[in-house]
Amino acid sequence: MSTGIFSIGVSGLGAAQLNLLATEHNVVNANTPGYTRQRVVQGTNTAINSGAGAIGQGVHVQTIERMYDKFLTGQVNTAQTVTSSLDAYYSQITQIDAMLADPDAGLSPAMQNFFSGVQQVAANPSSLPARQSMISSAQTMATRFHNLDTRLSELSEQVNGRITGAVSEINSFAAQIADVNQRIVISESGYGQPANDLMDQRDQLINDLNKLIKVTTSTNSDGSYNVFIGNGQQLVVGSNAMEMTATASSADPSKIVVGLKTAGGTQEYPESMIIGGELGGLVKFRSDSLEVAANEMGRVAATLSLTFNAQHALGQDLLGKAGADTGFVGKFFTIPDPKIIANSNNTGSGLLAATFEDPTAPSAPSFSGNFSTKLTNSSYQIQFGAAGAYTITRLSDNQTVSAGTGPGVATFDGVNLNITTNGANGDKFVIKPVTEIGRNIDISTQIAADPRLIAAAAPMKVTPLQSNTGSMTVSQGIAGVGYNNPAVLPLTLTATTATLLTGLSGTTAWRADYADGTFATGTGGGISTNNGAPLAKISFSNMSFDVNGTTALGDKFTFERNVGGVQDGRNAVLFAKLQTQNTVADGTATFQSAYARLVADNGIRTREAKVQLDAQGAILDQAQAARDSLSAVNLDEEAANMIRFQQAYQASSKILEIGSKLFDTILSIG
Secondary structure (H helix, E strand, O other), rough: OOOHHHHHHHHHHHHHHHHHHHHHHHHHHHOOOOOOOOOEEEEOOEEEEOOOOHHHHHHOEEEEEEEOOOOHHHHHHHHHHHHHHHHHHHHHHHHHHHHHHOOOOOOHHHHHHHHHHHHHHHHHHOOOOHEEEEEEEEHHHHHHHHHHHHHHHHHHHOOOHHHHHHHHHHHHHHHHHHHHHHHHHHHHHOOOOOOOOHHHHHHHHHHHHHHHHOEEEEEOOOOOOOEEOOEEEEEEEEEEEEOOEEOOOOOOOOOEEEEEOOOOOOEEEHHOOOOHHHHHHHHHHHHHHHHHHHHHHHHHHHHHHHHHHHOOOEOOOOOOOOOOOOOOOOOOEEEOOOOOEEEEOOOOEEEEEEEEEOOOEOOOOOOOOOOOOOOOOOOOEEEOHHHHHEEEOOOOEEEEEEEEEEOOEEOOOOEEEEEEEEEOOEEEEEOOOOOHHHHHHHOOOHHHHHHOOOOOOOOEEEEOOOOOOOEEEEEOOOEEOOOOOOOOOEEEEEEEEEOEEEEOHHHHHHHHEOOOEEEEEEEEOOEEEEEOEEEEEHHHHHHEEEOOOOOOOOEEEEEEEEOOOOOOOHHHHHHHHHHHHHEEOOEEEOHHHHHHHHHHHHHHHHHHHHHHHHHHHHHHHHHHHHHHHOOOOOOHHHHHHHHHHHHHHHHHHHHHHHHHHHHHHHHOOO
């Protein structure tokens, strides 16, 4: 009897002691990150059968287990990686939002001031102070482009740095997880019991890793974890950790991309595989917002430059020079050609060059309307196949925009790509038409040094003979693309009959448009002033003139160079109108509306990110609360347990004391 009493008491003491130890362990780790509450799992010892029935033999401790639910922990990890991604994305995009929308530092005020300067020249074309003011406002606008692009470049460098730092942390966590895996395997194989504290460490490392990139795990038969990223790429396999890399992209060295170090070298991961966590948020910000902002701003700068230059080239400066005249400066703005980057893995010697396609011009023969470009806010990739075959893909939507076989010229989205030498099969090149225009747009150094070179006047004029008796009037004319100091000027059209104008040389092609919408064409000869309807327009040599009224016999009109036209601001009026005309995105948006759309779209994305971040934060809090309700340490509960297990220990001690007295009594009888 006494032996049974002693064994039961001793088992009770041992169980109570382990319960106290587990409780104390919970208490002291209440604030340890990742700690999971532990409890002792007890079982009854095998009873001894007797004639009086089965006699219990006390208690034993089966194991010490964590209060752990992998599904609740999985919910926390999933919510955590999404929250971290949104937080990284939001912290970056708010900087662009504040920069673009700034009423003082933004681009809209600078463009408005520039066109105000243009309008002053149009109103007073002979004023040198007005011309100098226009140049100054243009330089201020160019500087604003430079400053905004510099800020975006700084953000790009910041993203590159943060990606590098995140990859370094991921490698550190992966190595630690692999080490803990090995320690867990050794511990559990040696003792046959779960390594609770080590598993807590591993779970905390997984949670920290999810803050950097979304990972998934699987459990091996030996208790170790495999950790995967992206679409199942291995990061940790048991006790082995792979090494991720952060290196310059083979397609674009200005971008740091994530890869994996393998025996054969570094394998770059496509951005679509980098999801979740800080790293996923940074990559998403760069592709969805940062590059879009830089490209859209570059598109506005390129379109402004190309369309303004096209109209400026059709004018005449204050020195009376126009077109092909020596010393005439047609380009008011200067921008570089589209940038082409060869992939570092190319094996061929492909030679490519790109230029901007001339803007879409006002339609002939009226030459009314405005210039516009087909430029998009995207970069492009050209990939060569066998025998010089190539495909050009717009990277913003992965649409094929051109395909063919080189050498030759491919034209797409406002860009002319000249393939001089084909690349090898598989070679790739990235074409960046507008990305760097914002940082490089400038004013012609010649015009900046001499404001008289602004081509504010039109290059031609029409002078009616003062003795004309008819009612016909002819406008001063509009020069269209292709005008280049036509050799036909000066010329005089004379009404040789009441309805016929003659005077064009025999090789001069002309077109006459009439009020009823009909038209006639010819070369040399005479132009009828009435073809069933009155003459409304005359066009020849890329010039167009509006006509009203009727002629009288002998009326004359002289078409000549605009000599002495210092007070003429006709061309300045036309390039001032560019401010309100649809010049961007293939003639669907103005400069201001395109920039405003960029500001609005970025603002919408910023607000969406904030809303999603707040919502995801609430989901994370709920997931953590659900997990903590099971796994976290409750100090009040542990205090009550400590008293309970202390009393159990005292009761077991009392059993031993009673057993000792009974044994002494038996001995005294003997």
